[in-house]
Amino acid sequence: MKIGPSLAKIPLDALLAVTVLRRALSQRYDVVHSHEEGGVIGVLVAALLRVPHLYDMHSSLPQQLANFSFGGAIGASRAMRRAFMTIERLMIRRSRVVIVICPALEDTVRAIEPEAHAVLIENAPGSGEEQPTTAAAAGVRRSLGVAEHAPMVLYTGTFEAYQGLDLLFAAMAIVAARTEGGTRDDEPRLVLAGGKPDQVERARAQAKAAGIDRVTIFAGERPAEEIPAYLLAATILVSPRSRGTNTPLTLYQ
Numbered sequence: 001m002k003i004g005p006s007l008a009k010i011p012l013d014a015l016l017a018v019t020v021l022r023r024a025l026s027q028r029y030d031v032v033h034s035h036e037e038g039g040v041i042g043v044l045v046a047a048l049l050r051v052p053h054l055y056d057m058h059s060s061l062p063q064q065l066a067n068f069s070f071g072g073a074i075g076a077s078r079a080m081r082r083a084f085m086t087i088e089r090l091m092i093r094r095s096r097v098v099i100v101i102c103p104a105l106e107d108t109v110r111a112i113e114p115e116a117h118a119v120l121i122e123n124a125p126g127s128g129e130e131q132p133t134t135a136a137a138a139g140v141r142r143s144l145g146v147a148e149h150a151p152m153v154l155y156t157g158t159f160e161a162y163q164g165l166d167l168l169f170a171a172m173a174i175v176a177a178r179t180e181g182g183t184r185d186d187e188p189r190l191v192l193a194g195g196k197p198d199q200v201e202r203a204r205a206q207a208k209a210a211g212i213d214r215v216t217i218f219a220g221e222r223p224a225e226e227i228p229a230y231l232l233a234a235t236i237l238v239s240p241r242s243r244g245t246n247t248p249l250t251l252y253q
Helices: 009-026 038-049 061-067 074-093 103-112 134-144 165-179 197-209 224-233
Strands: 032-035 053-057 097-100 118-120 152-156 189-193 216-220
Touching: 009 038, 032 038, 038 053, 038 074, 053 074, 061 074, 074 103, 097 103, 103 118, 134 224, 152 165, 152 224, 165 189, 165 197, 189 197, 189 224, 197 216
Parallel strands: 032 053, 053 097, 097 118, 152 189, 189 216
Antiparallel strands: none
16 A cells, blocks of 8 residues: 555545444444544544544645645546545544644644644654664664765655655755765765665666766665664755655654
8 A cells, every 4th residue: 555645545445444333333432543534434433432533633635635646637636635625624623632743734723623622742753762873873884885974865754756856866966066076985975765666766767867876875665673773874864855744754863
């Protein structure tokens, strides 16, 4: 199941609704806690059971449509956006509490329902993990072939269009041009950790077109436990996101 809106989620959510309804009618529950578009199911089931509904809001559904350019033709896209806005209003107004993960989403909730009980819990991944060691960070640099003292610019995350990797490659081209002629030990390197294999190949072609393939390293998707060491190994963390208002989680790390 790919990230963001997709047609595949329609049958998935339909089956989920059937499963939730079956569970709701066979056992007793005190509260319904739902997440993202599952809030539609959650609101209806909570009303059926006459229990409170808690909505876990990690993004604005109408904004997701724009971020992923989902919806096809302009007319269809507008109709879908209106539908998603209606659904979002329903989930927020019919929830006892709305959990949001960043201030921008809290503003979205307040704009829809000023009296909504919104709770901001910033979603910082890795906050409960052990701190990485300098030895682990040095190991990351060795595995990537980045010299100990070379400036390392790091991007971690998905390779979806809204992340703005084209902006990152254009910026790195400027850096590479201004630092050309230095030694290998002080030459900046751009490291990207993430992306599906097909996305990495497309990004590799973009980097080559930008003239930075020599100083760009694609590490691919890494296990979550490795990311803290990558972050410690970096000189600079970047989030070039070009669409959307959610706070980039990498910066919290």
